[in-house]
Amino acid sequence: MGDIFNQTNITLTCVFIFTLIAIELYRRHLRSKDQPPGPWGLPFVGYLPFLGKNPPRKCTCLAKTYGDIFRIQLGSWPTIVLNSSAAIREALVEQSETFSDRPDFFSCKVVNNMRSLGFGSYTPRWRLHSKIASTVLREFASPNKPTTEKIIMMEAEKLTEYFLENTHTHFDPHEEIFLAIGSVIYQICCGMDKDCRNDKGYINLIKNTKMMQEFAGAGNPIDVMPWLRYVIPSKATRFVEILQTLIVSTDTIMNEHLQTFDEKYLRDVADGLIFAEKKYCRSPKKNQGITKSDIFSTLQDFLGAGFDTSSSTLEWIILYLGHYQHIQELVQQEIDSVIGTRSVSLDDMGKLPFTEATILETQRVSPVVPICCKIFHATFWSKDLDPM
Template sequence: MKTNFTPFDNVDLKFCIAIFSAILLITGILKKIWEIRKLPPGPWGYPFIGHLTLLGTNPAETFSKMAIQYGDIFFIRMGKWPTIVLNSKEAIDEALTKMPEIFSDRPKFYFNNAINKMKGLVFGEYSQRLRLHRKIATGVLQEFATSKSAPTEYLVRKESDILIQTWMQSQDYEFNPIHDIEMAVAAVIYQLLFGSNINCHSDQTFIDMVKNLKTVNEGASAGNFVNMLPWIRFIMPSKVKQLLERLELNKKFAEKCINESLPSYDKNHERGMVDGLITAANKYAEKEVHRDGITRGQIYSTIRDFIGAGIDTTSTTLQWTILLLSIHTNVQEKMQHEIDDILGGRRATLQDQGRLPYVEATILEVMRHGTIAPLNIPHSTSSDVKLRNYEIKKGTVVFCNIYGIFKDQNIWTDPNTFRPERFLSKNNTIIHERADIIATQFGVGRRRCIGDTLSKRELFLFITSIYQALKTNLRSDPSYGRIINLNCKPTPYKIQVNPRY
């Protein structure tokens, strides 16, 4: 006899849906737990915002404290972005040096996409096009800024003389030196780009460029939050709009400068790096060496990157130098004694870099103590990868905690003390293993700053010129603070200068 009975006749549909939902939920939780087990350890965060509210005003310092509990590689979430933090030179080398193809990408942050479309030397995504772009830009930089016949020495001497003369006019007063430092460093970069016959200090385009760059740096903290939590732009649209406008001004500035250079461009008489880049663009266009060869748009981005990174890093380091030497006048006097002994009355040249070890040690200690780039520019993974025993997913943000390395008591013993002697051997030579640690400030692996040699040369020439001519003394509170935006700057301070001769 036939029956219409089925095994599910007495089972409530809602009960089935509940059981099915519970199975899905438990499966999802178990899968998440399994994924977490494969990640580096790390603290618990909050939904949606992750660990952002736990980082404080100095995230690098917070990371250093977390590393004590979780080790030199740990996992956090920066808003929507899964993130690993590398807190030792060994961990950084394991990732960025040994696996550069995977750890050389950049996160697709909101502002980078909005302005640069993930292009450019500094913030562009890692690709064959970027590698060619870096090769060309490095060649042009070598030709115009870091070769033996380059005008760097002449330009720094010219701008340091203007700086010293300006400060001498204020020798009876206390003053804030930061603006003068920014103008001097920016003038060197500007003339390397566009030609050494420009009088920057009366050039309104140059003055506007420096002013706009400063505004962008000051607005960077707001930009960081929008990068991590893109929906915030709907809550504070005016700040986001203002920063976008400033970034757009930088872009238009680069376009304007190139467009003005083109009518007078002569490949046989290149005036600066911009002309060199135009020559390179034309060369690759004519030979069609690669369909992704350098374009005019890449020249724009190269100029923006040189102006931004080239000015800010060197300027910030010089600001820290003047502050720290104005506090630690004993270090200043030792440095001046070496300058007098080795140079006598003549000016320093680039050939003197290896002959002034205490000056070099002082510059290294300023970089370490000031920690100008506490987290460097973040990297991103371009594919899934295994780091040690951890499984890191594609698109994970990677922070290199330079601050943690520079303040590591196991390396430096007394990291909070300003002491250049830590970089000198018993034979009064630089300890290169320690100098190599400081070099991480310029990045590691294939995204290392291509302007690091230029920056070191500028610093050496500026510092020897200033302290050969002047003594500086602090005239404000020595318990300075730190302003952390794109770089870590000292809070404003005041000095007084006196001529040495």
């Protein structure tokens, strides 16, 4: 009797699994009729197992078979890959609004319920949010602002001193580069300080940012396979916990600025956001539904967006200059001949063509977020593509 019962359970399980697979294959067949061509994937995980260790290179190979515009399934999400400058230009410029929305990934929904600047839905409210953020950045973080240049040059000098102190041995510059870049961003956003490395808020922000990067550096699998949060709930819980620590850090900064805010003397980006909140949130005709929480959350986007990308770019430049020392020598010769012994300033832009070309070539060869460049930034989300 027991054997018959076990055999029946196995049969029912197999039938259930086969039915799910058949339904998924049928749904994909229906969706693919009006979609670009692309490779088939596996049920539930899509083409993810076949992307390998270098997804951008794999996408380049797929383009040779399916063309510059093709479709792959990333877990539960159908994704269109754009693999040529012409296709990207058409999406970004000619049909920009169609491809400006965000997919409702788990991580996007967790971040301020898709009302943040970086992960928000493309709506009139978001467009106003973007306008406010751009205005504040131009006011306090513009490269031609004397304060901004002073902060950058000060951190550059500290980083140079650190390098010179360690010329006698091998060392990893990652930590100091990360602190220097973070210090620039933190001072622009939260106030200038001669040594913000002793600032408790800055130390906590660095710690929390690193935790987020280590956790989400390889991507959040729950985003493309949302059913995983029921299989490995600890993954989703941990993401929320780390995000909450970042929110607490930025909320603390904003609350401290509120206590000393003076609209006649705006000190930094945080003050600029407080001023914008008073201007827009209290005017129903202007605010497009934007709230105080929406505007204040912009600080999280500003602080989180620049740390890793800027520091990684600088690390790649140092790595390449160390490997191609003849290029390093040419860069040094140009700087010596044009600049001399003084410090380089923003006024020197355009006077150092070889140095600028070296920086740009490094960014071309080693983009710091290639998967985003090739799949998520060069692959655009359209509301016509619905997940299963």
